[in-house]
Amino acid sequence: MSDLFDAGPPGPLTLRRLLSSDDLLIVPGCYDGLGARLIEQAGFGACYLTGFGSSASLLGRPDIGLLTATEMVDAARRLVMATTLPVIADADTGYGNPLNVIRTVRDYERAGVAALQLEDQVAPKRCGHMDNKAVISVEEMVTKVRAAVSARTDPDLVIIARTDARAMEGLDAALDRAEAYAEAGADVLFIEALRHHDEFEAAATRDFGVPLVYNWVEGGKTPLLPAVDIAAMGYKILLLPISLLLQATKAMQTALAQIAANGTPPVPGPVPAVDNTGDGGGDPFTAFNQVVGLPEVLDLQQQYRV
Numbered sequence: 001m002s003d004l005f006d007a008g009p010p011g012p013l014t015l016r017r018l019l020s021s022d023d024l025l026i027v028p029g030c031y032d033g034l035g036a037r038l039i040e041q042a043g044f045g046a047c048y049l050t051g052f053g054s055s056a057s058l059l060g061r062p063d064i065g066l067l068t069a070t071e072m073v074d075a076a077r078r079l080v081m082a083t084t085l086p087v088i089a090d091a092d093t094g095y096g097n098p099l100n101v102i103r104t105v106r107d108y109e110r111a112g113v114a115a116l117q118l119e120d121q122v123a124p125k126r127c128g129h130m131d132n133k134a135v136i137s138v139e140e141m142v143t144k145v146r147a148a149v150s151a152r153t154d155p156d157l158v159i160i161a162r163t164d165a166r167a168m169e170g171l172d173a174a175l176d177r178a179e180a181y182a183e184a185g186a187d188v189l190f191i192e193a194l195r196h197h198d199e200f201e202a203a204a205t206r207d208f209g210v211p212l213v214y215n216w217v218e219g220g221k222t223p224l225l226p227a228v229d230i231a232a233m234g235y236k237i238l239l240l241p242i243s244l245l246l247q248a249t250k251a252m253q254t255a256l257a258q259i260a261a262n263g264t265p266p267v268p269g270p271v272p273a274v275d276n277t278g279d280g281g282g283d284p285f286t287a288f289n290q291v292v293g294l295p296e297v298l299d300l301q302q303q304y305r306v
Contacts, residue, residue: 011114012156014086015046015086015114015115016158019236024227024230024231026227026238026240027044027046027239027240028048028244029047029048030047031053031054031057031245033083034292036082039085045085045086048087048240048241049072050090058075063126065092065125067092069100072089073111076111077111087115088113088117089111091105091108092118093120093122093125094118095123098143101147106151115157115160116158118145120161121134128164128192128220129192129221133164135168138180141161142181145184145185146184146185149186160187160190161188162190163177165177166193166194166195166199167193175206179206182210188237190212190213191212191213192215193215195222212235213238213239214237214239217241217242218246
């Protein structure tokens with residue numbers, strides 16, 4: 001059976017195997033099927049559904065809690081269908097109380113994700129690198145984490161618990177929260193928006209017993225350390241949630257400025273070969289069709305005579 005409309009990701013067990021290796025798992029973020037395919041073709045082991053990018057791409061608006069659970073689950077499903085990589089999905093605050101979290105976990109799991117991320121912000125949340133955030137109580141978040149763990153039907157589904165408390169309560173309180181979330185059953189911890197190298201070292205040297213996420217946000221509050229330094233501190237996942245979004249936006253702005261100035265885009269030159277997608281025949285149109293799998297579609301058309 002063709003995987004044209006369902007690439008069939010390997011699932012949570014594959015992600016757990018990646019997390020158990022000695023290597024840093026570098027996970028670029030995307031917000032659509034094209035991004036997921038590009039990440040896979042570039043050789044990465046997993047991809048991340050970014051809420052920041054989803055809000056920007058679907059609504060043209062910032063990451064301030066405007067998207068609904070249904071919209072994010074639909075986005076997750078589209079990524080899962082487009083790639084064979086395990087998908088780590090942003091699930092914001094779980095979209096309500098612990099009962100809502102149960103439904104959120106079930107819906108994301110049915111969509112086929114390998115992991116989902118829940119955070120302890122007050123709803124509506126906002127990007128973790130924005131100011132004026134607020135967090136719920138430790139006790140309420142612990143209950144949400146327990147609900148998430150109990151809701152999954154696949155025990156390998158990875159529950160990532162994120163705390164945004166560093167900005168409001170300080171480093172020690174954020175680390176204490178993370179420890180409480182690990183004790184509640186979180187499989188991975190995400191301590192958002194730490195400010196300095198020594199804060200990341202403090203988090204890495206604390207014995208949480210589960211892997212840690214380093215969130216690499218261009219222009220954010222976290223220092224942009226080299227991957228080798230992040231791995232050396234002991235972090236297991238390096239998230240790059242908005243790198244592709246920022247680069248794509250800049251490229252579109254440049255193209256639009258050229259069209260506005262000249263009436264047409266510049267005439268393209270030959271396109272270099274792209275690993276595992278063919279040489280594109282030397283033109284961008286054919287190269288892009290290689291990226292999105294036109295040859296396999298043409299094979300199917302011939303097979304079914306359509």
